[in-house]
Amino acid sequence: MARGTKNRHVGIVGIGETKFSSHREDVNQPEMIHEAVRQALDDAGIGIQEVDCVVHGNMELFEMVHQPDLWHVLGSGAYGKDSFRITTGGTTGGTLVCAADNLVASGMYDVVLAIGFEKLQEGHTTGGITNMADPLWARKLQSGALTDSAAVKLIEEFGPERAKRAAMTYRIIMDQHACLNPNSHRAFGLDWDQMDDLMADSPPLIGNLRLIHMCSQSDGACALIFASEERARQIAKKPVWLRDHITVHREETLNLCTNYYPNNPTHRFAAEQLFARNGIDAPLDYFDVFEMYDPSAWWGVDWLRDFFLLEGDAHLKLVEDREIAIGGRMPINPSGGVIAANPIGATAMVRVAEAAKQIRGDAGPHQVPRTVRHALASSFGGTMWTVLLMLEDELNGWGMP
């Protein structure tokens, strides 16, 4: 099958998201997952018996539970069904969507339920990713997304004042979006007159990365139901079509021991490939909304250039002119993005869920105030791992050979 084409079309027909929070002592893991699953089933208006296959994912080791998908059958509804578990770090939620899409597009299953979750309060995130650390022997000490590499890069290129203002502008816009989203874990109500104070006083984490720039870790789950075109039209009033997706990672070029610097940014490479094979010349014009996996405000600003294939300071101008705000030219993360909530195994799937809601027009208070036809969603994980996905409101000839 040629890239950019599908064996058959796949639509999202059910969406479920829990409220995201730093703590969910009230529920155990199956109960928390069930909240999202029940919502997705109700949203689709189907029973669990109509689901053929369940794809389940989270970050391995984060809850210290072996084979969580088996325990979670109580909440996932996978009893007696084919089931897969997927764990690809931060990109897990995106990979879950890719897998569900492939499973339906292939003809293997007509209806697939994908579930991403994390209950980070229960485990020890750093313990889960810093295992086998030896900086002198090709085993990096992983700090998650906690790095100021994007700050260094932006400051080097655009100077500290402009770069720091851009990052804080991005941050405040994301917070304003988060305040609109009832599922947000963190929504502070930041305002523009706090900008200078935040830039000076927010506790520093690493270099110019400050606490206010950074995402949290959250508890929560997301569930999406995918169906073949025929079933999707029967189930949903308005299926959202998954047009194409691409996965790129370059762990080996980030390896301290075998580093062929400079790294080719995976986001830009993914965007170039995905847009080229779908005939999209001007992504900034084509897409109506972008749900980006933005672990920090610095990365959010920097990655705009990669994802939209921009040159020079075009990405900075988008931020400075507040064109990334919900009513702007290219709304970024009307949901508030990852800085608003980061239940890791669900985070990337929430990007897709939120993009799909925008296309359906029922995102709620954070609905983009104009018609959304084409949406982009990204995932980030590992040590520069990209999954980039495109969603559409209509089947109008794309995707077929």
Added chain:
Amino acid sequence: MQSDFDTSDCYTIEGKLALPYTYFAGRVGSRFITTLRDQHKIMGVRCAACDTVFVPPRQTCERCLGDLTDSWCEVGSRGRVVNFTVVRYPDRHLPRPVPFVLAMILLEGADTPIVHLLEGIPPEQVAVDMAVEAVFAETTTNTIRDIDHFKPCDA
């Protein structure tokens, strides 16, 4: 099977992980525990569609995904051993010095067995189908250990 690999001058590096964790009993599991603690009652949930009483209780029936959160029913504190094992190795996570008996016990009115300690009988005398009853703990731990153990009883 090949066993003559050349391991001369092949080195290993030792490491160790510390992996702290917590986990939650959940909404339904917590009510099960508080009822044990406060009323010395063992509660299950009943799935009407599948005609099954689950003990310990859970939020959903995995067969039909029905919500059982409010489908409480009391089961007996007596039951029968459906299977058991004798634990003979000591470890920090274990609740008793070895040897001790872990038994699967089907309580009166329940369709699924719970696993608990069986005491008051030498391990070699434990038998499948023997009648047992719950002994509640004098001091609460807010866990399943608010049943301290099960002991043999008259059938």
